[in-house]
Amino acid sequence: MAKASAFTCSSCGASHKKWAGRCDACGQWNSIVEEAALSTGPAKKSLGAAKGRRIELSNLSTQDAPLKRAQCGIAEFDRVLGGGLVPASAILVGGDPGIGKSTLLLQAAAAFAQKGLKSIYVSGEEAPSQIRMRAERLGLTKAPVQLAAATNLRDILTTLDGERPDFAIIDSIQTMWADHVDSAPGSVSQVRTAAHELTTFAKRRGISVVLVGHVTKDGQIAGPRVVEHMVDTVLYFEGERGHQFRILRAVKNRFGPADEIGVFEMTGAGLAEVTNPSALFLSERDRPASGSVVFAGIEGTRPVLVEIQALVAQSALGSPRRNVVGWDAGRLSMILAVLESRCGVSFAGMDVYLNIAGGMRISEPAADLAVAAALMSARQDHALPTDTVVFGEISLSGALRPISQAEARIKEATKLGFTAALAPSTIKSATSGGFRIKKLSDLGEFIIEVFGDIES
Numbered sequence: 277m278a279k280a281s282a283f284t285c286s287s288c289g290a291s292h293k294k295w296a297g298r299c300d301a302c303g304q305w306n307s308i309v310e311e312a313a314l315s316t317g318p319a320k321k322s323l324g325a326a327k328g329r330r331i332e333l334s335n336l337s338t339q340d341a342p343l344k345r346a347q348c349g350i351a352e353f354d355r356v357l358g359g360g361l362v363p364a365s366a367i368l369v370g371g372d373p374g375i376g377k378s379t380l381l382l383q384a385a386a387a388f389a390q391k392g393l394k395s396i397y398v399s400g401e402e403a404p405s406q407i408r409m410r411a412e413r414l415g416l417t418k419a420p421v422q423l424a425a426a427t428n429l430r431d432i433l434t435t436l437d438g439e440r441p442d443f444a445i446i447d448s449i450q451t452m453w454a455d456h457v458d459s460a461p462g463s464v465s466q467v468r469t470a471a472h473e474l475t476t477f478a479k480r481r482g483i484s485v486v487l488v489g490h491v492t493k494d495g496q497i498a499g500p501r502v503v504e505h506m507v508d509t510v511l512y513f514e515g516e517r518g519h520q521f522r523i524l525r526a527v528k529n530r531f532g533p534a535d536e537i538g539v540f541e542m543t544g545a546g547l548a549e550v551t552n553p554s555a556l557f558l559s560e561r562d563r564p565a566s567g568s569v570v571f572a573g574i575e576g577t578r579p580v581l582v583e584i585q586a587l588v589a590q591s592a593l594g595s596p597r598r599n600v601v602g603w604d605a606g607r608l609s610m611i612l613a614v615l616e617s618r619c620g621v622s623f624a625g626m627d628v629y630l631n632i633a634g635g636m637r638i639s640e641p642a643a644d645l646a647v648a649a650a651l652m653s654a655r656q657d658h659a660l661p662t663d664t665v666v667f668g669e670i671s672l673s674g675a676l677r678p679i680s681q682a683e684a685r686i687k688e689a690t691k692l693g694f695t696a697a698l699a700p701s702t703i704k705s706a707t708s709g710g711f712r713i714k715k716l717s718d719l720g721e722f723i724i725e726v727f728g729d730i731e732s
């Protein structure tokens with residue numbers, strides 16, 4: 277029988293009938309690869325022909341023992357997990373190569389081991405001696421973590437079955453090799469099979485597993501997105517190479533809030549927790565500067581202040597640049613369009629650069645007003661007062677829409693020494709002490725309040 281083959285995108289896992297240069301599901305170029313289809317056997321009889329086993333049903337009120345989470349003591353890590361590690365859960369930790377995944381997870385494994393959880397660290401990339409060297413650097417040589425260097429899935433499952441740890445780390449899922457699957461390690465079918473086997477094994481045996489997945493730019497190796505749907509929790513470890521800050525972000529969590537972040541700093545002795553991220557993201561501000569605005573944001577359950585920076589310059593190009601780091605480019609175009617059509621402030625013929633300081637990435641619409649403020653401040657070369665934070669969502673009509681958790685944002689700003697806020701008029705908040713809130717109903721009013729009458 278001729279072997280069936282399929283074309284799969286190694287970035288998002290979408291399957292295609294034929295090869296194409298670009299995956300139309302995720303937009304990635306050069307990521308579609310041909311692979312042998314997983315089932316190549318003869319078609320099975322229809323399901324009605326042979327009876328299955330009857331499944332036991334239960335109702336929603338059935339009492340289970342409450343979830344017992346285990347905390348490792350690295351508070352930033354525990355919080356991103358939703359308050360600790362849930363037994364028998366599968367967690368995916370994705371991130372660029374070299375960002376610090378192995379470092380973070382070795383630290384977490386050591387911390388769990390010191391709390392009495394049996395922890396095993398399986399590396400498919402490094403030899404035990406290399407991991408020991410890393411442990412030495414991190415000051416963790418005394419931690420009772422067991423190490424293994426292996427890539428054969430069958431061996432790993434047998435070992436885990438014999439050892440019965442509470443916590444196992446597989447670093448990385450792309451190096452694992454299932455010998456019953458006919459394709460190279462790192463291919464979509466190998467990565468999917470390995471992840472499926474490990475997660476079902478984890479559920480059956482009550483082991484919590486962490487799968488490490490490198491985010492890949494190269495189509496030959498499957499990225500972590502192809503297994504996101506199989507696991508309970510998906511965390512991405514991100515940060516700029518040049519910055520020492522690292523952010524662990526929950527993008528999916530069956531046992532806690534998604535969008536929670538943990539902030540770390542990469543030091544010579546591993547990742548250190550940053551318990552007050554606002555102070556860190558704002559640390560380099562001392563005097564007023566045009567184009568710089570402090571946004572009072574919420575990341576997960578925690579308020580975080582970040583600096584938004586904009587630069588506006590005369591363009592020498594026919595179609596001016598719109599460069600964004602840490603925010604959505606589409607949203608920037610929208611804000612520019614609202615400024616132009618509703619407030620008569622044009623950015624035509626000007627290059628616009630927008631940057632979120634500290635390597636942070638923001639997705640909240642509440643940052644709209646702070647972005648508009650930074651753009652206007654850069655365009656007018658007019659600095660906002662250094663004691664003021666800004667937040668609010670902008671609608672297409674130019675009106676400022678209410679946003680959630682205004683109280684928490686203001687509390688965080690007060691804690692860091694800010695004394696005023698520019699915010700939508702519709703927010704509910706009772707200010708205390710000397711904190712002033714300038715409530716505004718639309719973007720035009722905001723511009724007049726801050727910049728006065730301007731010529732467009």
Ligand code: TYD
Binds near residue numbers: 374378413414542545
């Ligand atoms: P690593 O955890 O190996 O990254 P990943 O597993 O995501 O590929 O981290 C590698 C980088 O971290 C490397 O460039 C060196 C740096 N590093 C430190 O700065 N301090 C440390 O204590 C350690 C262990 C690594």
Ligand code: MG
Binds near residue numbers: 377379
């Ligand atoms: Mg690694």
